[in-house]
Amino acid sequence: MLRPSSFRPALRSRAVRSTRFASTGSNPQLEAAQKKAQDVFSSTQQTATKAFENAKKIAGPLGETAGKYLARATKSAGPLGEGAGKLMGTYKEPVLYNFTVFREILKQVYRAEGLSPPSSIDVVRSAYRTMWTNATSKAFWQKTISSGEVARLGVYALEAYGIFKIGEMVGRRSIVGYKLD
Numbered sequence: 001m002l003r004p005s006s007f008r009p010a011l012r013s014r015a016v017r018s019t020r021f022a023s024t025g026s027n028p029q030l031e032a033a034q035k036k037a038q039d040v041f042s043s044t045q046q047t048a049t050k051a052f053e054n055a056k057k058i059a060g061p062l063g064e065t066a067g068k069y070l071a072r073a074t075k076s077a078g079p080l081g082e083g084a085g086k087l088m089g090t091y092k093e094p095v096l097y098n099f100t101v102f103r104e105i106l107k108q109v110y111r112a113e114g115l116s117p118p119s120s121i122d123v124v125r126s127a128y129r130t131m132w133t134n135a136t137s138k139a140f141w142q143k144t145i146s147s148g149e150v151a152r153l154g155v156y157a158l159e160a161y162g163i164f165k166i167g168e169m170v171g172r173r174s175i176v177g178y179k180l181d
Helices: 004-017 028-112 121-136 138-147 150-172
Strands: none
Touching: 121 138, 138 150
């Protein structure tokens, strides 16, 4: 014999599964929210277009070249780039935000320090030639030792080595050794 109480879970599950459809009447609050969202979207789009045009003017031909390379990279990444974004899941937004902040800080440092890329290959060659002649010159090392600059050079060498080792750890994804699972 079945009790009436044994039917209750079946009735509850059926009630939970029922779908609710939107009403066909107009909702003034919904329409106002949609209009406001469209207005915000259009103003944002106009602002972005102006910013892009200003950036193109400032960047000049270098910006056009970078834009072409960026378009090529985006096209070549295609589904792979989208897949990487999906793999990041909820971390995607904070990571992109942190990269944007880092980029803006680099821009400010670039402007404040008056940095610029080398104007020609000769500038790069002369810089490396100077470093090589100093490294192989006995007089340079004698002067460095007598003036006490060895400590400063030692700190620079230690910093370079530390950065190299941190890069290795990041590449291995482990502090010591490789994971061989």
